[in-house]
Amino acid sequence: MQSFKIADREFKSRLFTGTGKFKNSQLMKEALEASESELVTVALKRVDAGDANDQILKHLNHQRIHLLPNTSGVRTAKEAVFAAQLAREALETNWIKLEIHPDPKYLMPDPIETLKATEELAKLGFIVLPYIHADPVLCKRLEDAGTSAVMPLGSPIGSNKGLKTIDFLEIIIDQANVPVIVDAGIGAPSDAAKAMEIGADACLVNTAIAVSDNPVQMAIAFKMAIEAGRMAYEAKLASPVNHALASSPLTAFLDEL
């Protein structure tokens, strides 16, 4: 399975994970280890960056894990830029998962504010990974603005509804010049495998792992599904057809003439 790069960092694992909704920090740690994920997102609002004993950060202090703070909670581009700067200072990383969802009910990302913030943060030297709706035009605009990847949703955050946006994800992947990470809504390993089969570079999974009865086992299931999906993509899937292909073609006689 090929590795891939975001900005100048290479990733072997294409499974990105989150830190929310686990029963406890120890279980979170065990699930993240089992996932072999190299990029783990953490909400700035949930951690106390100044506390060396912070229950979440303490468990993420692992050589393999690259920390991706997110701006969850902000409602505007200006708030996001401020939060990103604080995260950079507190967590010593210029990587930021840009989440601007002024709608607290469905947590739908605001495309206009996200574009504005990406432009600003890219200028400030951030590696920006914006969480967005599966909007192909927005993805191209974000590329122009200097984004390092795009993170379109499969379905609403935490819904476990799978790839409801698959038609648009395919267009995004087809047109992309930056990595495409399917984020939000992935509920089953088969959803993740499907995302990889259509050519996504990675998937971010949190709820489906964290709230399962056995998060460690589920993390392994996702790891395997993502590997399987990627391998299938690299091996090139046979195209589906609606009619049978005769093993003795009707025009074969032409070759014998």
Place this chain on the structure above:
Amino acid sequence: MSFKRIFDTYTWDEVKASIYGKTSADVERALQKTERNIEDFKALISPAAAPYLEQMARMSHELTLQRFGNTMQLYAPLYLSNECQNICTYCGFSLDNKIRRKTLNEVEINKEVQALKELGFQHVLLVTGEANQTVGVDYIEKALKQIRPHFANLSMEVQPLDQEDYERLIPQGLHSVLVYQETYHKEDYKKHHPKGKKSNFDYRLETPDRLGRAGIHKMGLGALIGLEDWRVDSFFVALHLDYLERMYWKTKYSISFPRLRPFSGGLEPKVEMVDRELVQLICAYRIFNQEIELSLSTRETNTFRNHAIKLGITTMSAGSKTNPGGYAVEPQSLEQFEISDDRSPQTIQNMLIQNGYEPVWKDWDLALETAHSML
């Protein structure tokens, strides 16, 4: 436009008849749907839904787990004052209740803050009575400025204010405001609030609109259970919520279910809600609205709270003191109401962990408020 225009198109008696007229077929239809409307909510809180309680509880548990995970947010109230100019028939702070009045000064606030920090709290709810001369907007603003640097998140439960007052307080670090209508029964509301500014039903009813227009991050709604028929009052809470979510879509909402508790000089609840009915109500709100925060205070018993964590509740207070200075300054002063669950925050934390839940002490950051206030 305000909620009043919608509210005025309903009558209490018609709503009541409609709720009590729901059948098991209505309940089953509501349970089978994926998105429920206000009519479905009526069915879920109706007597006809009682036989479906276990099914509702399982559904509520699953929906809550999916949206909130295995987590429970903890907070504590910080009572700043028990001075009050209102007469409320059910409240220990009522003007006609002859208790010693107390408003914390700067030094006393500091002592309470330190005590709460030592208990581990990061989310704190500031509470006062309604006395504009002593605990008006100036006092609240000063207190917010003083308390804000010490906690990740500040909420407030005080008298309803004008929109410009909220606009003044939000940049000082006010994250959320709780304002309960007490009862949506307009005529009986007057009987329960015969004197003081609080007797203005419409001003209170339109408070969430003023908060929404002021751009508050979160607001808490609810009815005081025990004043009137809880089913009808809860319907109006849901109706109010439904309206507010559409109007002020950037604001987050929470619901509480305060049941009348004994207090000094107290009123017996007119309508008693038994535990089974409270479970039905909690589950009904969750099935109706999967994203809403549901909060349970220490008014409820240990046993009830131990089980409620799996019924749909997402936020709990712990170790609460309902008297000004109750944590450190004057632990023996008179409380607003008697709490029922008096376990320490540490004990609550252990109970949550034993039940497979992560106690969340921090789910906001002062930095995010700073970002907002600097814009």
